[in-house]
Amino acid sequence: MTPIESHQVVGFHYVLRDERHRVLDDSFKRAKPLYYLHGHANIMTALEHEIDGRTPGETFEITIDPANAYGERNEALMQSVNRAAFGNAELAPGMRFEANGPDGARTVTVVDIDENAVTVDANHPLAGRTLNYYVELLDQREATRAELAKGHPLDPSVQPSEVEDKKL
Missing domain, CATH: 3.10.50.40 (Chitinase A; domain 3)
Known part of the structure; x- marks a missing residue:
C-alpha cells in the first residue's frame, strides 16, 4: 500500500x-x-x-x-434573545436552531428559557x-x-468511472 x-x-x-x-x-x-x-x-x-x-x-x-479541535469556549457567544423571536415554538434546553448573525448562519443551542428570554449558546457543542x-x-x-472540483468525496454509490464521464 x-x-x-x-x-x-x-x-x-x-x-x-x-x-x-x-x-x-x-x-x-x-x-x-x-x-x-x-x-x-x-x-x-x-x-x-x-x-x-x-x-x-x-x-x-x-x-x-x-x-x-473546535476552539476554546467563548462566553461572548452566549446571548439572551427575546422569547418572541422563537414564535410559538416549544422550546427545551439542548434544542438547536440555525440563526443568522453578522458572520452568516450559525447553529445555536438553547441553554435556558424563561417567560421573556431564551439564552442561546453559539459555541460549537465540543x-x-x-x-x-x-x-x-x-x-x-x-x-x-x-x-x-467539489472538494469532497462524492456519493459512494456512484462509480468513479461514471463520475469522470459527467461534465464538471
Missing part, C-alpha cells in the same frame, strides 16, 4: 471520546466509516496531519486539545473540550476530477 497523501479519498472508522473518556461518537456502531478528501480541509487539521503518510490497515490514537480519537484506517483511492 502507498502512503496516504493529498487528493486521495480516505475511509476510516473512529471512536471519539471526551476528556473523561465518555464516547461521543462511534462510527463502528453505525457500521458506516467516514470518507473524506485528504488535503482539502474536510476533517480537523490535527487529525488529518496524523493520518498523512500512514497506510490503510493502521490504527492509532490521538488526543487533540481544544485549540486544535468547544473547550479535549478530544480523544481511536482511528482505524480502512482504504484509500485517488480522487476523481469531479471530487477534486
Whole structure:
C-alpha cells in the first residue's frame, strides 16, 4: 500500500471520546466509516496531519486539545434573545436552531428559557473540550476530477468511472 497523501479519498472508522473518556461518537456502531478528501480541509487539521503518510490497515490514537479541535469556549457567544423571536415554538434546553448573525448562519443551542428570554449558546457543542480519537484506517483511492472540483468525496454509490464521464 502507498502512503496516504493529498487528493486521495480516505475511509476510516473512529471512536471519539471526551476528556473523561465518555464516547461521543462511534462510527463502528453505525457500521458506516467516514470518507473524506485528504488535503482539502474536510476533517480537523490535527487529525488529518496524523493520518498523512500512514497506510490503510493502521490504527492509532490521538488526543487533540481544544485549540486544535473546535476552539476554546467563548462566553461572548452566549446571548439572551427575546422569547418572541422563537414564535410559538416549544422550546427545551439542548434544542438547536440555525440563526443568522453578522458572520452568516450559525447553529445555536438553547441553554435556558424563561417567560421573556431564551439564552442561546453559539459555541460549537465540543468547544473547550479535549478530544480523544481511536482511528482505524480502512482504504484509500485517488480522487476523481469531479471530487477534486467539489472538494469532497462524492456519493459512494456512484462509480468513479461514471463520475469522470459527467461534465464538471
